[in-house]
Amino acid sequence: MIDEMREAPQPSGGPIEEPNATPLEAAPGRRRGLYLTPRQAFTGLAIVLFLALIALLVYLFLLLQPRGLGQHGGSAVEGIQPLFTIEGPGRGAHPTFNRPLGVAYGPDGRIYVADTGNNRVCMFDSHGGFLKEWGGFGVAKPAPGGTYSWKPGRLNFPAAIATDEDGLVYVADFRNDCIEVFDADGKWLRRFPDPTQPVGKGSSGQDGRGIAVTALAVRGGKVYATDTYQVFVFSTDGKLLAQFGKPGRGTGDLDHPNGIAVGADGTVYVSDSNHARVTAFSQDGKPKWNAGRIPSSMNDTSPSAFELPRGMSMMPSGDVIVVDVFAFDLVRLSPEGRVVESYGTRGVAPGEFNFPNSVSVLGSTLAVADKENNRVQALRLVKR
Numbered sequence: 001m002i003d004e005m006r007e008a009p010q011p012s013g014g015p016i017e018e019p020n021a022t023p024l025e026a027a028p029g030r031r032r033g034l035y036l037t038p039r040q041a042f043t044g045l046a047i048v049l050f051l052a053l054i055a056l057l058v059y060l061f062l063l064l065q066p067r068g069l070g071q072h073g074g075s076a077v078e079g080i081q082p083l084f085t086i087e088g089p090g091r092g093a094h095p096t097f098n099r100p101l102g103v104a105y106g107p108d109g110r111i112y113v114a115d116t117g118n119n120r121v122c123m124f125d126s127h128g129g130f131l132k133e134w135g136g137f138g139v140a141k142p143a144p145g146g147t148y149s150w151k152p153g154r155l156n157f158p159a160a161i162a163t164d165e166d167g168l169v170y171v172a173d174f175r176n177d178c179i180e181v182f183d184a185d186g187k188w189l190r191r192f193p194d195p196t197q198p199v200g201k202g203s204s205g206q207d208g209r210g211i212a213v214t215a216l217a218v219r220g221g222k223v224y225a226t227d228t229y230q231v232f233v234f235s236t237d238g239k240l241l242a243q244f245g246k247p248g249r250g251t252g253d254l255d256h257p258n259g260i261a262v263g264a265d266g267t268v269y270v271s272d273s274n275h276a277r278v279t280a281f282s283q284d285g286k287p288k289w290n291a292g293r294i295p296s297s298m299n300d301t302s303p304s305a306f307e308l309p310r311g312m313s314m315m316p317s318g319d320v321i322v323v324d325v326f327a328f329d330l331v332r333l334s335p336e337g338r339v340v341e342s343y344g345t346r347g348v349a350p351g352e353f354n355f356p357n358s359v360s361v362l363g364s365t366l367a368v369a370d371k372e373n374n375r376v377q378a379l380r381l382v383k384r
Contacts, residue, residue: 069088069096070085070086071084075351077344078351080379082350083378083379084127084377085378086113086375086378088374092133094115094120097113097115097122098115099371100376102311102358103161103360103367104360104367105361105362110123111128111367112169113161114161119138119156119157121155133186137154137156138156139156139176140176141176141177150176153182153188155171155180156174159172163218168184169183170218170223172215177206177213178192178195179223181236190237192234193210193238195210197209197210212228214226214257215257217261220262221235221236223236226257229255229257230245245285256273257270257272258309259310259312261313261314267282267283267288268285269333271309271310272290273308273310275292276294276308277290277294278320279291289337291337291339292304292306306327306331307324307326311359316361318335321359323357328354329344330366351379353368353370353373354373356371366381
């Protein structure tokens with residue numbers, strides 16, 4: 001009985017199959033390979049369309065950002081490799097520059113332009129993209145019968161611009177006889193000296209008050225400014241610290257200087273523009289050397305290092321780069337006053353200049369206010 005209750009042994013040779021069974025892959029009407037159900041296909045299409053919409057919105061956002069006017073690239077010419085040009089913000093009441101006299105790099109790579117003819121400052125990113133502008137016309141010292149229209153931040157012929165290590169922006173408000181100070185985003189902070197008061201031993205402002213600032217440099221917590229015949233040194237909050245220079249034709253005399261830079265050792269370099277030379281001063285204002293020479297007359301055509309030096313800036317090597325307006329080039333001086341090289345030529349193409357006025361250096365990149373071409377150029381110096 002027990003044996004009869006045991007299960008019958010299974011036949012060998014694999015699993016038992018039902019008669020006439022068809023394998024799953026061979027079932028009629030079923031497709032081979034991967035396939036999507038209608039629900040899966042709809043979900044996939046929705047995802048693709050959503051990603052495409054996001055990409056389109058990002059593209060439109062970038063496209064609609066105000067990039068400014070200008071162009072990138074260009075062939076190297078006379079030791080100048082053009083990177084890009086900026087011709088203005090490209091929007092608003094004044095989309096282009098009007099004879100810009102000043103340019104300065106901020107420590108973060110922003111480019112600040114003193115757009116002189118439009119009485120404003122324009123700010124761009126390190127690639128030339130427009131960020132914002134500020135300023136507007138305002139008269140702090142009207143002529144007899146004129147109208148006072150100055151408010152904090154307004155400008156009257158901004159002739160130069162500089163930044164400090166903290167990113168503050170200093171503007172030479174030439175016809176308002178003062179320096180105006182802004183934060184890195186254009187918020188007005190203060191002005192100095194008081195344009196209604198005499199400054200130091202004497203100053204060039206209207207009625208002998210304030211100073212008609214022609215050039216600026218900021219280094220080590222000090223602001224260096226030139227006027228008609230002298231150099232003023234202020235603290236960044238506007239306290240007068242030193243004053244040197246005077247009219248004349250001597251070694252340390254000045255005639256309408258229009259450029260200033262300060263070396264790491266405190267040497268003060270000044271473009272003595274109407275004397276066609278650059279003069280170096282010690283920290284206490286004593287002349288060290290002259291590069292170039294004073295012309296003997298208006299018809300003097302003898303060779304000289306400079307024709308009309310103006311804006312200047314320090315290079316990482318310790319050399320000084322100087323804009324020579326009438327030679328339409330940049331001149332590189334060693335710290336001892338030796339001419340190392342000159343770069344550039346006259347023209348309107350990228351890398352060429354037409355009465356340039358100012359230069360600023362950040363690493364290996366230079367920005368030049370190319371005044372009569374109504375643009376700023378970013379460039380590098382290369383071997384010819």
